[in-house]
Amino acid sequence: MxxxxxxxxxxxxxxxxxxxxxxxxDKAYRQWREVIGWLIGKVNGDxxxxxxxxxxxxxxxxxxxxxxxxxLPKIAEEAEKHGAIIVGWFHSHPSFGFFLSGIDIxxxxxxxxxxxxxxALVCDPTKVSETEPGIHGYQVNMEQTLGNDYRELTVHVSIxxxxxxxxxxLLLEAGITRSFAEVIAYExxxxxxxxxxxxxxxxxxxxxxxxxPAERExxxxxxxxxxxxxxxxYNKEGYLQVKISNVGEG
Ligand SMILES: [Zn+2]
Numbered sequence: 001m002x003x004x005x006x007x008x009x010x011x012x013x014x015x016x017x018x019x020x021x022x023x024x025x026d027k028a029y030r031q032w033r034e035v036i037g038w039l040i041g042k043v044n045g046d047x048x049x050x051x052x053x054x055x056x057x058x059x060x061x062x063x064x065x066x067x068x069x070x071x072l073p074k075i076a077e078e079a080e081k082h083g084a085i086i087v088g089w090f091h092s093h094p095s096f097g098f099f100l101s102g103i104d105i106x107x108x109x110x111x112x113x114x115x116x117x118x119x120a121l122v123c124d125p126t127k128v129s130e131t132e133p134g135i136h137g138y139q140v141n142m143e144q145t146l147g148n149d150y151r152e153l154t155v156h157v158s159i160x161x162x163x164x165x166x167x168x169x170l171l172l173e174a175g176i177t178r179s180f181a182e183v184i185a186y187e188x189x190x191x192x193x194x195x196x197x198x199x200x201x202x203x204x205x206x207x208x209x210x211x212x213p214a215e216r217e218x219x220x221x222x223x224x225x226x227x228x229x230x231x232x233x234y235n236k237e238g239y240l241q242v243k244i245s246n247v248g249e250g
Contacts, residue, residue, distance in 0.1 A: 023094030
């Protein structure tokens with residue numbers, strides 16, 4: 001039984017960079033998307049070390065799922081060359097926190113049926129603080145077949161810098177100077193105005209980020225379907241990435 005997860009600097013940066021690409025303070029809140037990917041690493045007793053995080057796909061603002069498992073053998077083969085294995089998967093919950101949803105539990109149950117040590121990591125970059133890396137780890141209890149029975153793992157990130165500094169560095173790297181705090185403060189303000197039935201003032205520093213909570217509720221749940229055209233490729237940062245093509249939504 002796995003109890004703790006050690007995330008290397010490489011894997012931490014890879015996950016955050018990918019998550020931020022689809023949910024960041026420069027994107028309108030309603031356009032934030034969840035992302036999902038695979039974790040490469042090693043098992044050592046009751047601990048897992050995550051060496052690499054491989055981006056796979058993005059979904060809707062509130063939903064993402066693994067649409068294709070055929071790429072797994074290729075990723076496993078690539079990992080093996082480095083003496084590693086697939087140790088689980090990660091996905092993002094931009095702004096809605098750390099937990100496993102019903103479908104996350106089903107996905108994780110399937111992962112653990114393939115590999116008993118498989119872990120699930122959930123990333124919410126808006127929650128990053130001095131004491132919060134923004135990534136939590138989970139395993140489900142395989143004996144339990146009903147209910148939301150999963151447990152949280154201890155997560156340790158092997159970096160020297162404070163987490164908010166890493167977040168800021170990655171945002172700046174993408175040309176983003178605004179902070180999540182600004183966007184969230186504005187969303188809360190917009191919510192108060194909505195209660196009063198009046199339109200909120202548009203903050204000049206938040207172009208494109210204005211959105212009433214009611215609108216967010218109305219964002220339809222879209223399940224994107226994907227096919228994998230090519231197997232794997234290295235992106236310009238030198239990270240292994242699954243090449244995907246979106247073939248439509250529905
Ligand atoms: Zn989820």
